[in-house]
Amino acid sequence: MDIGDKTNAARQLKKVTAANILFGLRLDKRFDELRATNPAAFDIQRAAVADLQRLIELYKTAGNDDPAYEIIDALRALGRYDAAVTVADEVLKQDRIVDGHGKDYRNWIEDRRAYALFDLGRFDEAIAGERKAATRQERGHANVSQVLNLAQMLLDVGRFREALAILKPMERPNVGSPTGRAFVAQIRVCALNGLGRIKEQREAMASASGQLAENRAARLHTLLCADDESGAAKEMIAWLDEPRNRGRALLELSKPVADRPLGAYRAVLSRRFDEVRNDPAVVAAVAKVGHTETLTTVGADWPYYP
Template identity: 35%
Template sequence: MLSTLFVAAALAGAPATAAPVSPDRTTVQASAQTSAPAQSIEDLAQKFGAELHAPDYEAALATAQAIEAHPDFAGWPTQRRRAVILMLGLLNASFEHYEAALPWLVQATGWSDTDKSVWLTRVEVELHLHDIDAATNTLTTVVRRFPDALPDISEDFLLQRAHARDADPEAAFALRLALYDAGWRNPLASWVWVSLIDDLMRHDRADEAVALVPLVTNPTAQVQLHALKRYDALMAKAGAGEFDIAQAYDKDLEADRLAAEDTAGDKALDKRNIYISSLLLRGRNEQVLALADAALAQPENKSDVEAAESRTWIMDTRARALMALGRRDEALAQQQAAAARAEAGQDNVSQRINLGWLYLRLGRNADALAAVKGIGRDEASAFGVMQAVQVRACAAHALGSSELEATAYAYLSEHHKDAPGAWRDALACKGDADGIAALMLEQLADPAQADQAVADMHDWMTPTGLTEFDLALERVRAEARTRPEVVAAHDRVARTFTLPQLGDMF
């Protein structure tokens, strides 16, 4: 962003003595009131350059708009016109005027020599505007056009977008294939490769999927490939032998341990977070607390956004371990502390949702509603909104708030494919075993959804520290998944495994 602003400023006639800093995200008008030009376009260009250099980005945005509206703008040299167009896109994006920014960024990315940072800004803007398909398509173009840029893009962001369920299936397929073709590999990308296997099989390209099987190293993802019968021919071609489940999970945990112990510097906390989370899933709660306490005792580098996020998630995992050990007051205090932390400089939506769920588990339904108040599409992904609405639905049902309950359940029903587990557990909150059974039958009949129901029917470890709320939900879920028609539908498409790990967590 900085170098792009600097180059654009120079092209527009600004002094090229120093690169301006990024603009503050203050509120400015998205459009300037312009009238017949009282200044020449060259005078405006000099003014624009001075404002960028000052820096006064609010004024620079207004001046850029005046330059673009000037009658002499069309006759300006191409490079200078492009610089102003680029600045209109970048400045509007920086001031969060996303609708105003997008047309300029689309125009700028139509030039053959546009920098990759401009393309990535366009992706960000499209995501803010909730145009998930457009953002996915734009990111695919970035990956194909600038494969060398992949190391500069957040790995977490790539994992999230490549495995997201909220994009058009064909757009998501194109992104996953582009990442694979570009040589992108990530040890946490097993589910991305499972999705790409599904994509290729759906397009009758199963032979190409064989090479992906060795990339699936996460044991739960491996379980899916061995459990669902639709993969049998693929696994045979890939030479997959008998699956040693215990060995796979132990190997994965050991890899996480080594990474946590061997990694230093900026990535150390991230690797510890992954290992601590893995220990939680194995039910090793005392170890979770010991390692979490040691990690949280280290001085915090508040300027490192990724480290701050890892720290927050370690707090979240610590709260879960405390709950599993029956230390509920400590768990709540820890989850409240996690929810109070910023998330990438913004309100911490993820931890607020998790806090809301913890309140539900503790029977504090009014507090659960307060925790997720106001969370919608402007604050969270489609998956995140489903989780927030799930909390809202369960709390409203418990409180007898019929209007809020009806609104929440209507949303969950309409959007249940965004987060099937959220819909399942919301149905469990009101004791609707019939609804859960119907959902599972729908999932098992559809290859695109079957993985969720199949995963629900594995024999997972039994968690500890369960509350009355947890036990009530599990009774309803167990009633649904043991119905003969559900078992028969499952057995037609999958196998059941006993797994040395806790199952689905909110």
């Protein structure tokens, strides 16, 4: 759309199956004309149902369990959290669960099951499930992803000391990817904030500035944890100014019609993010490039701050 090729844009739109990406396009002013001429193409509920059916058919012949992960998340996107848990339970009954490379994939199905339980507000069960997933290897190597996800879950429900303890092995040099290390820094800053250890929080945030600089999600989360709504608002305005990433920013700034169960600390961050949503400069930046909506369909983890 940036170069005015509406015909090609309409053709490419037909290839978009992920509901969160489609929602981002729907909120972006550049796609208003396409939406006006073909509103059905931007029907998020219909797209989410169609995507689920596509994945179910794909799984029948895939020869691996990659689609099972996506089916669980597609059900979560439709708010069918109990069904997501049921699908995960059925997959986990298999003796062998593998990804597209033939590597053991059980940890990732356990991970998605834990998140579906978290969606339901069954926090203790979710954390127990994620703890089990974190004990498994990740594609033949020491697990990083589920350790981080477990620490984030503990953080979200306010179990700050446990989150810090889980992260200890991750704080050694060269453990994990740059992305992973940024999330380690973010969780540490947030846990220290939750414990009221503000001096340590500020020191941790300063020492991790380089790691956070290249990871917007971790950086935004850290600003909210530090109770820096002004900084978070500036981050969102910068995000809105990036055409390729604008849809996700507009999606995050939208608000679900129904509240999901939230852990105690996640609820604190959501209230802080509401201040960012209502910041006059953010409101003006949104109006310049698109709009936000009340979300009747939410994704597996979007918006992150309901």
